[in-house]
Each structure stands twice: as C-alpha cells, then as structure tokens.
Amino acid sequence: MFDNLSDKILGTLKKVRGQGRISEKNIEDAIKEIRLSLLEADVNFKVVKSFIDSVKAKALGADVIDSVSPGQQFTKIVQDELTQVLGGEAVALDFKNSQPGQPSVIFLVGLQGTGKTTTAAKLALYLRQKHGKKPGLLPVDIYRPAAIEQLKTLAKQNNLPVFPSDPSRKPQELLESAKKWAKEEMIEVLLVDTAGRLQIDEELMSELKDLKQIWTPSEILLVADAMLGQQAVNVAEGFNKSLGLSGLILTKVDGDARGGAALSIRQATGVPIKFLGVGEKVGNLEVFHPDRLASRILDMGDVVTLVERAQEVIDEKDAKATAKKMARNEFTVEDFLKQIQMMKKLGGFESIMGMMPGMGQMMKGLKNMAPPEKEIKKIEAIIHSMTLKERHNHKLLNGSRRKRIAMGSGTEVSDVNKFIRQFEESRKMMSKLMKMGMGKGGFPGMGRGFPF
Template sequence: MFDNLTEKFDTVFKKLRGRGRLSEENIKDALREVRLVLLEADVNFRVVKDFIAAVRDRALGQDVLKSLTPAQQVIKIVREELARLMGEGEANALDLAARPPVPVMLCGLQGAGKTTTCGKLALSLRRQKRNPLLVPADIYRPAAIEQLKTVGRQINVEVFDSQPGQDPVKICEAARAYAELNGFDTLILDTAGRLHIDSELMQELVRIRDSLEPREILFVADAMTGQDAVNVAESFNQVLDISGVILTKLDGDARGGAALSIRAVTGKPIKLVGMGEKLDALEVFHPDRMAQRILGMGDVLSLIEKAQSVVETEDAARMEAQLRKDGFTLETFRDQLQMIKKMGSMEGLLKMIPGAGKAMKQMKGMQPPDQEMKKIEAIINSMTRRERHDHRILNGSRRQRIARGSGTTVQDVNQLIKRFSEAQKMMKKMQKMGPKGLKGMMRGMPF
C-alpha cells in the first residue's frame, strides 16, 4: 500500500541529502513537497496541516541547522512525527482482562471484511492460548451466518448456532450464556454491516453494546476506501465510543491515507491490521515500525516475530540436526524455502529488510520473488533423493529429465545448481571461520 508514498518520500529526502548544510529555506521547500506527498496519499488535510507544523517547529531548531548531518536529523524528525501521528506510545494491544467470557464486538460498513476479520482474530487469540467462540449476529446479509461457520471450520473454532429470523441482541445474549456453560473465554461478535447514516441499524449496535458491555468495540475499516473510511470511523465513534480500529486490506494498492489519518481524526488507536486474504494474515499494529516501513527503513522486528510465529522450535531443531549431519544440501535448501513460504509472500518479507525495497525496484522486469521460489521448488522436487543430497551427480541427461519434470528449461536447472554451489561454498567457509571469523567478515561488509 505504501510503495508510492515511500518512493515519493525518498525523492524528497534525496534532495535534502544532496545539499549538505541546510538553510531554513531548504527545509521549508522540502516540507512543502512532503505536504503535497501526504495530500496526494489521501491523508486528511487537517492532519497534514498539523503534521507539517509539528515537523517544521522541530526541524527549524538550531540543533538541526547546526548539526553536521541536518538532512538525517530532518528525516529522523519526520519518522518520529509519523509514528506519533499513528499513535506511538499508546496501548494498542487488545484489553481482554475481564471476567470470562469477554465480549469483543466488531462493527463497520458492509464489505469492509468484518466476517473474515472475525475469523482472523479468533485464530490469533487461539494461538495466544485463549478459547474464543464466534457469534454470527448479522441476520440481514444473505449467507452471512453460513460464511462465518465456514470460516470457523477452516480454523477449527466453534461458531454459535443462530438463525436469520432471530433478534441480534438475543443471539449475543444466548451466545454469552452458552460460552459460560462451555468454557469459552472470549466472544467475538460479528455484527451486521451497515451505512453509518442508517439510524435504525446503528441503534441495534447500541442495544448490543448496552446488553453485553463489550470489553473492546473494534471498528473494521477498509483501507482501500481511503478518506471515506476515516469519516465513517468518526461517525461510528460518535455513536458507539469505539475502543480501537482494525484496518483491513493494508496489503492492497490504495494510497495509505486512511492508515495515516484515522487515529488522528478519531483519537482511537489502530490495534490490528489485515495484511492479506489468508486467515493468519492479521498483525498487531506498531506505529513506529509502520513509520519505518513508509520511509523505506524496513521492519526487522516484525520480520523476526513473523518467523518465530510460523517456525516451530522442533522444526528448527530438526533442520539444525539435518544440517550438521548432511551439510547444506538441496533438500535442506528446499525445506528452508518452505518455511519462508509459511511467513507470507516473499515480496512482503523483502520490504521488511532495510534497503531491500529499493533493490527490488532496480530489478524491474525480472521474475517476481514468489514465482522464482515456485520454480526453484519445482526443480528440486523433480530430483531423486540421491540427487538432492549430492548435486554433483547431475549430468546432462539427468538435468534434461529434471527440466521436463518441473516444466522448466535445462538453463533454469543449470542456473539453480550454479547458485546453489556458490551458496554451499559460502556455508562451508562460514563453518570453518566460526563465530569470531564470521563477525570479522560481517564488519568488512559494505553496509
């Protein structure tokens, strides 16, 4: 979503870096461009005005102007103000510290992705050792109840049985009683999507809120709708006093204005973000990390957390034992690729590595990383176990057979073997050098 924004910020900061020492005029020119970048990204004009004023006040201080690296100081200020704009320092974790079952109510417009988000939230909570119950309280949209039941089956989470003709408030009350009797500690209420101007349906939400007193009232906003999502969130907040926001479709190609505006306009934190269609694609929102992503600085902490969430300790130990026993083979390489695939798209992961986003832009025209990984996996899977363990036996006829079996060319197979051989040599060097030698090699690398 933020690719275009990142590119434009990079262009502005390049001009700053090229000037060496900065004057007040240089900084004002740069901030004028930053203002245009944010307005083009569909950020609320009042938010842009306050943001630019805050950056200007700090950037024009003598500490910045007299600094040896004033451009870097200005970039640092922009990053800090972006993080503050999105709610840095606020508690954005869900507050579920209450007597179970704890009700969590999701509300928003129809089509924002509430039902899928309910499933994502249930899966996330179950991984935190909670026992959620999904409650379908949308009796208006055709097949809404069945959709939630389908989602529940996919993630193995129970869905309370409700019927289209029932009163939504009665459904939620019955679900709470059922949860108390059956040991569920969290109720996730999937309410009907509605227009914020529909007063009758908004009052239904008020009745659910008053009856169940949810610990969290989360407004689900479609980030693709841009500034309209902010206006709708403000309307819902006035009626329900929401506790936070879940932004969906943050992996889309919208301009990013909703993510930058919604907290400043509503005063309520963004708690979670949907980063894809899969049911495990829900992340805790970290304003400081998002600011770094927007400015092309990567997000290594989120990358580490993602790896820890998908790679089981037993799998990591098994792979380490296999590496020690057999060395770095095509089979262990394939297993590592499969682990990486569990973490999400390769393109998304690369954007979390500082500087990798720029490198990807420079490689335009080349095959996307995910397609390249599929090709590599197909080639390795077309080999016999013996070939995967010892690539040196791959003669011409074997390579032709592998190319036919994987739907690739002999040239593709040759290229993979060449790259793998180089990686294998590097692995052997690193093993011989040990930790001390490795540190010395890293110090000598140009970054």
Template sequence: MAFEGLAERLQSTFDRMKGRGKVSEEDVKEMMREVRLALLEADVNFKVVKKFVNDVKERAVGQEVMKSLTPGQQVIKVVNEELASLMGGEQSKIAHAQKPPTVVMMVGLQGAGKTTTTAKLANHLRKKQNRKPVMAAADIYRPAAIKQLETLGRQLEMPVFSLGDQVSPVDIATGAVKQAREDHQDYVLIDTAGRLHVDEDLMGELSRIKEAVNPDEILLVVDAMTGQDAVNVAETFNEQLGLTGVVLTKLDGDTRGGAALSVRAVTDTPIKFAGMGEKIDQLEPFHPERMASRILGMGDVLSLIEKAQTTVDEEKAKELEKKIRTADLTFDDFLEQLAQVRSMGPLDELLNMIPGANKKALKNVQVDESQIGRVEAIVRSMTKHEKQTPSIMNASRKRRIAKGSGTTIQDVNRLLKQFEDMKKMMKQMAGMQSGKKKGKGNFQLPFM
C-alpha cells in the same frame, strides 16, 4: 503494499536530505512542502497534514543535533517519530477482561470484511495469545452471513454461537455471552450487521447490543481502500458508539494509505489490527512505529523477526547454521529453507521489511513467485543421492530431472550452477575475518 506512492515520494525527498552536513530553515521548508504534497496525494485528511507539517517544522528547525547523526538524518528521525505519533505512537493491544469472557463487538459498514475479520481475529487470539474465543453470528439481515461465519468456524475448528435469523441480534449477543461464561471461553466476538451506509436503524440496533452486553471492545472494521470515506465512517461510528479501536482491512492492496494515517488523528481511536491479505492468518497487530519505518524505507526488522520466529524451526535453524559454516549444504536443506521462507509470506513483502531495501533499491530486483514452484519441481525430481551429491549429475540424469519436473535441461543447469555459486559464497563468508575478504556479490537467487 499500501503507502507505495507515499513511500516513494518521501524516500526520494529524504535521499536528497540524508548527506547534508548543514540544514537550513529553507531546506526544512522545502522538504516539508514535498512531504505535504506527498501526504495529500496519499489521501491523508488535510487538517491532519497541516498539523503534522507544523509539528515537524517546530521540532526540526534549530533543533540540537545528536552527535552521531548528520543534520539531514536528524530531520528524517523527527519525521519518523512524528509519523509514528500520528498513527498512535505505541501499539494499542486488544482488551482482556479481568473476569472472562472479554466481549468484543465487531461493527462497520457492509462490504468492509467484518465477518472474515471476526474469524481472523478469533484465529489470532487462539494462535498468538493462547485464548479460547467463540464467534457470535448476530448479522441476521445479510443473506448467508450466518452461514459464512459457521463455515469459517468449521475451517478453524472454532465454536460459533447462532440462534438463526429469526431471533433479535440483542438476544443473540446476550445468549452468546451467557453461553461463553458457562463454557469458560475467554472471548466473545460478536459479528454485527452492517449497511451500505450509516443509518438510524443500524446505529439504534448497535446501541441496544452495546447496552445489553456492555462490551470491553467496540472494534470498527473499515476498508483502507475507501480513503477519506473510511475516516468519515470512523467519525460517525465513534460519535454514536464510542469506539475503542479500528481494524483496517485491505492494507496490502494498491491503496494510497491515507486512511491509516488519518483515522487515528481524526477520531482519537487507535488502529489495533491491520488485514494484510485474504488468508485467515493475515491479520497483524498494528505497530505505528514499524509502519512509519516502512513508509520511510527504514525497513521493519522486528516484524520480519516475528514472522521468522513463528515459521522457522529453531533446532533445524541451528543445524543449518552449522552446515553453512562448513558450506555442507544439500538440496534437501535448500528445499526446506525455501518452504520456510515461503511460509513467511510474499517475498516482495519480506524484502520491503529489510532496512534500506526500499523501492529504489529493489527497482531492478524482480521476485518471480512462479519460479519458486519450478525450482521446487526440479529438486523434487532428483533422487535422494542426487540431492545429497549434486556433483554426480550427468547428461542423462539432467534429462530425466527436466522431464520429471516439466522444465528444460537449461533450467536444471541454471539451478545447479546457482546452487554451486551459493555454496562458494557461503565458504567465502565462513572464511571472512574482520571483513578483510569479500565475495564478488554476484550470486542471484533462483527465483529472482
């Protein structure tokens, strides 16, 4: 995940501060020196770092401490709030015109992922906001750009407006808006051309499109992995076009994350979305306060809940809850839950959203995604009766299951034992009253 190095440095610094019953001005200065270095190493713009450090110092030194918190925790709270403020404070939502269609210009340099992001945004608008978008292919220069958008449109079963590559982008954009109005579409997402670097021709063309369609949004698609270059690109586009928002792509990559912390502060343009992977549904609204919490190792419970709500069947969840209470869990239930958890995204990403489950806490936890496939293969090789009643397992049944799943008898035995341990743990949890009884806590999931 982005910010990995920054998160580790900051969490390590704050761990030393948390338990302090008293925090002196010197303690705050020492901590802010560490924070300053961590931010600069993460490629955050130096002017942004200077202002951030000064703002935190001003609030943290001599501030009234809330009764429920230790002074150390209060300082961390200040850093968390200022970090969220740096990235925009509150979530900035995409515009919605009173009189449809809402016109969105997607702009950016070549290679930032503009065309894919246009399709991801269209998918998000339809799935999450129940809107009817159309994508307009206005990049007539890059070979196969129009074909790429049309292919993505077919995958999503979504309309793409195209007039080929012999018509001017301005005419394509105006034609798309006119057509969308006639077809009662809610949004027009215009995929514009990019260049390898900013030049006058590119800006001139984008300015003419802007003048012709009067967009409600001009979203800059920028690659988070380019660090400070991302900030420079954002500044130039903002000066020339007047951006209304930024979409950061590749925020899931092994990047220092400085772009996300700098773009908003330098351009005063909100980050509206973040690309968290290559799949078409991996575009998320950008929540500054949630991102700040994740960087500081405080988790991101709201995003975790939202992921769960979109993937978990409510009726099945209630049914499962009853089974857990009575420890009446079968391998069919186990398989179903495994599928739902997998659909929420990579397991290490989900663990990072759990409060307190920072890198330090997860250091010894190895999530092996390939093991999940092995577990599923073992369960799918069981008969219905075996899934419902694992106690009937004997040597010949285990041999057959191992052969059918391409695993070993030891793998089958391990899964059966872990499944029994899990049921015992559930029984203990169901029997707990006011925390008087405690399980041994040594159960390990079969994919860890």
C-alpha cells in the same frame, strides 16, 4: 505498503541528506514537498497541517541546521512525527477480565465488505495462538444470506468454536442465547461479527446499541478498509459518535492503499488503531505499532515484526544446523526446499524484503532479478521431482537424471540446469559469507541458501 507515499518522502529526505550544509530555505522546501506528498496520499488536510507545523517547529527550532548530520536529524524528526500521527504508543486489545465461560466480548462493526467476518476469524486465531485464549465466534449478520455461513466455514477450516446462529432470529436474540453457549463451551473471548451496511444508517446504529445493552463489550472495534482513504475516516467518526469505539482495525493495507486512511484516522477520531489486515488469509493480521509502521514508510525496515514472525516459523536448532552445513558447503537441495517453505510461511520474499532496512527501495531495483512466485513454483516443482537421494547429493544429477526431472516437473532441461547452477553458486557464496562471519548476525533462516 503505502509505496507511493513512501517513495516520495524518501526522495525528499534523500535530497536533504545529500546536502552538506542545510539552510532554512532547504528545510522549508523539504517540508513543502512532504506536505504535498501527504496530501497526494489522501491524508486529511487538518492532520497534514498539524504534522507539518510540528515538523517545522522542531526542524527550525532545534539545532538541525548547524548539526553534524542535518539530514539524519531531519529524518529523525519526520520519523518521530509520523509515529505520533499514527498514535505514538501501541494500544493493546482489552480482554483482561475474561474468564472461561465468562468471556470478554468484542464487537466487530463497520460497513459492508470492509473485512469484518474475515477479521473476526483472524482475531480468534490470534487470541488462541498468541494469548492462549479460547475464542468463540458469534455471527449476527442475518441480513445477507450467506454471511453467517461464511463465518461458519472460516471457523470450521481453522477449527474455531462458532455459535450456530439461526438466521431467522434477531441479532439481539442471538447475542442473548450465546451467553449460555459461551458458558458451556468455556469461551474466553467472544468475537461478535455484526451486520454491515452500505452506509451508516439509523437502523443499524440502533441495532448495535441494543446489542451493547444486552452484553457489554470490552471492545467495539471498527473494521475499516484502508483503500477507502479519507472516506474511512468519515465512517469512523460516524460510528464513534453513535457507539463509542475502542479501537480500529485497518484492513487491505496489503493492497495499493495510499496511506491516507492510516495516517488520518487516529488523529481525526482519537481512536487507536489496534491491528492491520495485511491479506485475505486468516494469518494475515498484524498487531499495530505506530513506530514500526513509521519505520516501514521511511524504509528503515521493521525488523522487530520480521523477527517476531520468524520466531513463529523457524526452529532455532534447525536454523543453527543449517548455518553450520552452509559454512561447510554441505548445504543440500533438500535443505534448500525447506528454506523456500519457510520463506513462504514468513509471507514471501517481497514481504520479507519490505521489512528490511533500505530494502524497500532496493527491491525496486531487484524486482526483475528476484524470483517471482512463478519462478519459485518452478523451482519447487523441480525439487519435488528429484529423489531424496538426489536432493541430498545433487552431484548425482547426470544428463539422464536431469531429463527425467524436467519431464516430471513439467519444465525444460535448461531450467533444471539453471537451477543447479544457481544452487551451486549460491552455496559457494553462502559458505564464504558464513566463514567471514556475516551469517552470524543475520536473521534466523534468512539469506541462507537463497540463490538470489
């Protein structure tokens, strides 16, 4: 996430940390570099100025220069200021007055293509899974022919209630008639997927204002594309002025957005970021925590998010049993397959590594060693071509069995050999590590049995 910016700031901080003694000049140079990095990342210049002013005041004012570890102190100041720029505290989604049949209403607004429809489905799923609320989806984008269908399809795929909006009716009428539906369906939170435009225009704003009158929303969330950088900030300001926004959702943060939108939008608009869209799938939504994002940018990891995600997909008992097997060197190929599947559910190897302290940088070095998705697919294919008996005891794998597996998985015997060799090596290593007790403090299910 925001790799370029992250690299640059880290480079600067590393230089500072490398110096035993720090002079005022060192600090000023570092601050200059950070300023440049932020501007290059397309952060709004006013935001950069206030950020830099406060880092400077703290760094030169505090006892950083004489302190024992000036580099770390300085890093901490940068981290704190980043957190502040991103909003300080997390602000929760407001649906507290919701009751079955009398839902809290949340409008999703924004320009075309920013991710409103996708995000509506993501939020619905989030509300159901994390808050046990019954969500309802209401598409009112009648202008683009397939827009309503898109939301209906997403809803169907995820078994989410959706209002059967008729595109020949006006958005105002649709919202009005959804009241009865929401009551009958006992909806608790209604997510309204509104129409977008290429640019902010009066017609759209007046339609949205109408909708606000018909059913007062508890939230008006602007869905903004992080890839648009500062342009997203202008859009947010426009929407906020006309409608009053209660929150922001930044999407496509998984792409190569430079960070300008994320770092500018809160300060420039005063509106809190509430969620991040981190992928196209409906599960790719993260609650926004300023401090966690600051840590991620500074490669201090976001262990909290990682653990939260892990808790969703990992069964504690399973993990313990696996760890025990590992320590005894009894870990099987079948266990290994389960680990791969879990890893995938957690968002893949790279995404996990990005959340571990220091790993973002290390990943750069590891990139060639770490298995790309393709390699993992190959390994999966190999395992799937093994019988259960073989998976439980890979020692059975003689030449002819290996040949059969290679045939079945569309790989070469050398691939099968390589996998078995890696598997055995990592099994040995894991067993040693577990015995040394290193596995105990680790993350549930992490690093157990991954031969890379």
